[in-house]
Amino acid sequence: MTEIVSGQLIQASASAGRSGHRQANGPFRVGIGGPVGSGKTALTDRLCKYLRATHDIAVITNDIYTREDAEFLTRSGALEPERITGVETGGCPHTAIREDASINLAAVGEMVERFPALEILFIESGGDNLAATFSPELADLTIYVIDVSAGDKIPRKGGPGITRSDLLVINKIDLAPLVGADLGVMDRDSRRMRGQRPFLFTNLKENRGVAEIAAFILEAGGIPARGLSATARGTQA
Template sequence: MRPSPGGSSVPESLASVRALRLGVAGPVGTGKSSLIATVCRALGEELRLGVITNDIYTDEDARFLRSAGVLAPERIRAVETGACPHTAIRDDITTNLIAAEDLERDFAPLDVVLIESGGDNLTATFSPALVDAQIFVLDVAGGGDVARKGGPGIGRADLLVVNKTDLAPYVGVDVALMVSDAETARDGRAVLALSKHDPSSISTLRAWVLGMLAAHRSGSHVPQDPGPMAPHFHADEEHPEGGFVHAHDDPHAHSHDHARTNAGAHAHE
């Protein structure tokens, strides 16, 4: 029970009736759309789901998900973000909020709305004003050391997914080591090694989503802001350990000419 402004209290079961809004962020090509398709396949029968995609100029991700046939096509909506995909999930979330509210109203009641970020670099995270929880997706093909390089999504998303583990032997990545590096970087927050070809990893993902939904409904989950860009190193500048620590006060005040990269370090002019 939680107190209402008038001093009486409302049952927990009525305190949180809105759908769980679950963000899926991560660099281009790491498997965000595929992960959403996997969640829809795993939970589409028992939960009422909706999906919002963010693409820069197209609705390609929405079309991919509709053609995958994992959910009724009208439950998958596209937001076109224009130039900076991270702006639409963090700085000016209006279009995404309206899309989520429209979807929740048109198909009421929904249990979970999955929101895919437009592909961006390692620094993009969702505002806690838009999503209740967020998953950050890396893939093994980005290299085993990506998890150690950090960034707000890697460090503090509610779940870090190390995706495409089936490809690890081909790219020479030790998945167990990548997961343990990630766990260290995340101070023990959840890390999941996932492959769309590995049913047991999909069961773990399914259980995580159900657990988060239960926590959202009970009011025990508090949406977290993974925060602005973590301090990071520029290899060509002075620091006792090589490179120097460089922090942005305002992550969005700097130029957006970053090289889009899976490897984490972005180029400043």
């Protein structure tokens, strides 16, 4: 049994889950998905603030009828406003990242044209159910975020986000005692459902786990860290 520690990347092997590959002549596209309220936007915000001092990054967010997440990231100062764009999907959010990703692919093209040296492009999906996945045409690496407040049964419910994402993030572990969730059960079920694929317990509110997720992304994309440890101050708002 692995000790449950916020910010500890739990995986069966050093190479498990690192299946991302950088698009030829383009940025490494990281898809961030998960149910409403799980912490997708918080993760995007923390990663931007952690990486922005040393890497060329941008963000595309997806919302059904608004650009609320993009506006939040702009207000929080995650990146310069021109590096954040919102896509209004106008329907089921999973359609715009999987069955018909054309609206997102167009946004990717516009962002790359705007920033030719872009290294990492985060694509945050709208809140959706456990069946949501990113089209490989859109994302090189997928991160799926769930949270403890939904109960310790979530990992064993399965679904593509739980079982096939490159990294599963289990957020809000500080709430476990308040909602009666057993992190040991979530650890056991995550191992069973994901096999060799890695997962991570986090408390993004306190930036715990951000450094590990950033390192995971950089390694998967073959992107140099370039003094990443010096950017910890960048996680602060």
